Amino acid sequence: MMDIILTGDRPTGKLHIGHYVGSLKTRVSIQGKYDKSFIMIADTQALSDNALNPGKVRDNVIEVMLDYLSIGLKPELNTFFIQSLVPELAELTMYYMNFVNLGRLSRNPTVKAEMKQKGYNDKIPVGFLCYPISQAADITAFKANLIPVGDDQLPMIEQTNEIVRRINNHFNKDILKECKPLLSGVQRLPGIDGRAKMSKSLNNAIYLSDSRECIIKKVMSMYTDPNHIRVEDKGNVEGNVVFKYLDAFDTRKDEVEKLKQHYEKGGLGDITIKKRLIEVLDEELSPIRLRRKQLEKNKEELLIMLKTGSEHARNIAADTLTELKKVFCLDY
Numbered sequence: 001m002m003d004i005i006l007t008g009d010r011p012t013g014k015l016h017i018g019h020y021v022g023s024l025k026t027r028v029s030i031q032g033k034y035d036k037s038f039i040m041i042a043d044t045q046a047l048s049d050n051a052l053n054p055g056k057v058r059d060n061v062i063e064v065m066l067d068y069l070s071i072g073l074k075p076e077l078n079t080f081f082i083q084s085l086v087p088e089l090a091e092l093t094m095y096y097m098n099f100v101n102l103g104r105l106s107r108n109p110t111v112k113a114e115m116k117q118k119g120y121n122d123k124i125p126v127g128f129l130c131y132p133i134s135q136a137a138d139i140t141a142f143k144a145n146l147i148p149v150g151d152d153q154l155p156m157i158e159q160t161n162e163i164v165r166r167i168n169n170h171f172n173k174d175i176l177k178e179c180k181p182l183l184s185g186v187q188r189l190p191g192i193d194g195r196a197k198m199s200k201s202l203n204n205a206i207y208l209s210d211s212r213e214c215i216i217k218k219v220m221s222m223y224t225d226p227n228h229i230r231v232e233d234k235g236n237v238e239g240n241v242v243f244k245y246l247d248a249f250d251t252r253k254d255e256v257e258k259l260k261q262h263y264e265k266g267g268l269g270d271i272t273i274k275k276r277l278i279e280v281l282d283e284e285l286s287p288i289r290l291r292r293k294q295l296e297k298n299k300e301e302l303l304i305m306l307k308t309g310s311e312h313a314r315n316i317a318a319d320t321l322t323e324l325k326k327v328f329c330l331d332y
Contacts, residue, residue: 001177005030006144008040008083011060012050015067016205017281018198021186021248022150024071030148030182031077038142038313039068041306044083044090045134048127049118065302067208070292075305083138085310088317092137095328097130099166100159105129110155117201136160140176141317148182152197157181171327186248190241194223209292212282219278224270231269242273250280 007027009015015024031037041064046057061082068080083089105111111132115124135156139147140163147157157179164176188197191204198205206218224242228235237243237260246256259276262268295302325331 001145002035002143003146004142004144005034005037005146005148005182006040006139006142006179007038007148008042008138009064010042010046011057011064012046013060013200014063014207014209016198016200016207017249017285018150018189018205020071020208021189022152022184023148024067024073026148026182026184027078028072031074034146036142037078038144039073039078039080040083040138040313041065041081042083042138045131048125048131048134051125051127061306062299062302065306066292066295066299069295069302070288071208075309079309079312080306081310081313082306085307086141086314086317088314088321089134089137089141092141092317092321092324093130093134095324096133096136096163096167099163099170100133104159104162105132108132108155108159110152113152117199132156132159133163136163139179140164141320142313143177143320145177145179146182147179148184150188151183152188154181167327173327175323175327189248190223190244192218192222192241194239194241206281208285208288210285211289212278212286215281215285216278219274219281220271222274222277224273228263228270232266234266235263235268235270237264242270242277245277246273246280249284250276 005027007023009019027037027039041061043057043061046060047054050057065080069075073080106129111129115121115128120128132155136159139160147153149157161178164178167176168174190196191198191202192206193202193204195202195204206215210218219242222241222245224240225236227233240263243256243260243263246259250256259268259273263273322331
């Protein structure tokens, strides 16, 4: 069986360093190692909670593509496409809805967490509640079996495989393929405010395109240990956002461990560790910013690239849809 990668992001804003360590770096490291790789800009899914502001979604399609190319994802090794330009995915989603009940969707931990974050309660848009089904359609349309994700997306992989098994078992035919996650070594990064998740909507993120000045401002405001008031005070490393980021980005692990020990004993100020984090992040993001600035001069070419990739992706998705419609007795 071919190993096929499928991954993507919602274009609701520029991508941040949580995306970077959670999935993007994995995508860069594995490109070229598998048979095929599809990277989707999920504008249709982005509309599930931005339907009243579609311009925001459209404007950020190119911004996400700029982030992809600036971190080192290569067009010759990946097929980049726009979700809405592959309408077969929407049709597959409609068919899959018949194999998932409302209770199962409501219990999805990722959806539950996002519903709470957005304050939806009983006013949740149906499209948002159903977006795990849309993700299942995206994955299975390309027969992808390897999905680079952060750990917060594991419930989506589980739900996709449930749909696959239910359809395959019901029709006694292996028409759809199960998938498995490719997890990065660093999982979810907290926001700079100490919240559990870095998020565009919570405005607590450091973006891949942030300037050095912006990084300085955000790191200096970062949550540490509220009880570490004076330099000589003993500090708590657990839950300290600065140390979590150093663990994720600082390659000098031995030095980071010494800083942790010093901080816990007292005598090490927050300013010192924040200054170190600023230099570590700027060293990582500086070449990304530079490549992005160069790419911004040719945005029209990026749209052409996405349209070409979308045509290729649509042909593949259409083949899967044809196979499925035959099983569903819809091959008129």
